[in-house]
Amino acid sequence: MTLRQRTADRLVGYLFITPQLVGSAIFVILPLCLVLWYSLHEWNVLADSFEYVGGENYQALLDDPSLPAVLRATGLFSAGLVVFNLSLALLLAVLLNQKLRGLTVYRTLFFSPVVVSLVAWTIVWGFLLQSNGGINGLLDAVGVEGPNWLRNGASSMVSVVAVQVFKNVGLNMVLFLAALQGVPHELHEAAQLDGASAWTRFRRVTIPMISPTILLTSIITVVGSLQVFAQIAVLTQGGPGTSTTVLVYYLYQQAFQFHHFGYGSTLAILLFVIVLALTLVQWQLRKRWVFHES
Template sequence: MSVLTRDEKGRAGRRSAPAGAPPARRGWWTSRRRDQLAGLLFIAPQMVGSVLFVLIPLGLVFWYSLHEWNVLADTFEFVGAENYRSMADDPNLPSVLRVTALFSIGLVAFNLSLALLLAVLLNQRLRGTIVFRTLFFSPVVVSLVAWTIVWGFLLQDNGGVNGALGAVGVDGPNWLRGDGTALLSVVVVQVVKNVGLNMVLFLAALQGVPAELYEAARVEGASAWTRFRRITMPMISPTILLTSIITVVGSLQVFAQIAVLTQGGPGTSTTVLVYYLYQRAFQFHQFGYGATLSVLLFLIVLVLTVVQWRMRRRWVFHEQ
């Protein structure tokens, strides 16, 4: 018994239709519409989450920035651009932005360079590399607050770090209370916490570089530095772009480390923009001005991300 396919059945049905009969109408519920509905259902959870937890909060933050909201007095008054004028005249904001820039630059530079160095070293076929990979990645899965509290004890004047330095005859400073060491200490704590994530990303990219390229370079007499600069860096440049964007955005959103370790001190030497926003909104109850600072933070993150994305064609190998 012969089995006809769907197209053959359709052609046979058209041939058997009487002459002069109107063409059969296709139903509304076609396979194309079924596929479209299936695709919409697959992306629906992500779209609903983006609308509820990203787009609507962004709109509300901008709306709140146009108001003065006093929770204690239960008032919500429209003030227009008054909060933005206050932000432009804020004497503390230049110092906060300077600290934020120093913190972000230090964190991004140390994190990416150390992660790339560790990835190159652990990409070698040596004994014990799996143990070291696990060791460097394990801080990523540790609770952020627990990690920060432990480092707070270690960095005290009589903590573990100064105890280790004292064992070799070095008198260590009070790391979290010195103007020159507090910001550096927070950067180091954050780098050690998250360097494993970028290390794993770099390691995956390094393992995807074809070995034939290195073999050809060795035959030509290229040195290890030349192979790294001419082969490794261009081939992993897309991953460098990804990690740089992630690290820059993350550096501008650091809050728990500052709140637990230094509370923005000493003075304002570690008061980054996110912590300053928290102080104005939740300590001084200036929610309208806090929302204005949130808009400023959003614009900074947006501009930096767009700049990095637009510059990718100049140095990302696959985009050239």
């Protein structure tokens, strides 16, 4: 291949990736730079003021008395969502990977919430979880008095996590199902001939073989759990108190309700750092448990 041909090939490659590079620069890199710039200023839209304050917003972040409760709520929501979403998705995938009648119907049923509008899904669940809603109506039918799920500190976080789990569990279920169908049957047959039980085969054969998919779904679910907003805004508005005020909703309150755009930008930087750190940790730990990564 001549130098001219190699240059032409490189040019064609650059042309193919140019739209992606331009889109990333405009919609990812530029907004990140602007958020960092805004975090160094006190920007009050109502007062039409934009004043450079240096690191004052970051100092305010360290001194914010509400931030520990917000981070605690964020951690509880993320941990609950990741554990229950991945566990339920894997369980459903294993069940739907069997030779059962009506598998197509079941797969469609469990995946259908993924394509439903998030706001519509949340509003419906909001009505169901009210003190006189459908959930308590079913409990009353069997003689159990249900709480006001969204206004009780003990149940509000559980309710929000459950709504989100049921909304997105179908996506991870499909990913796990595809991974399970790619596990060679010969490995299970060999383990069975060696006397391995069903649980041992699942733990020693299936889990290692689908570990790359587990890594993918865990990263997607963790990042998604840290970006939740609509569910909180519709169901609880961060209450009762600050029990369900996660970081994204707190950012929204500071920036768009209290008009502290500089401090809101600082919270956005904090969110970015948390997401980046958790993603890097998961990526580094993959070498210890993901198949073919050691």
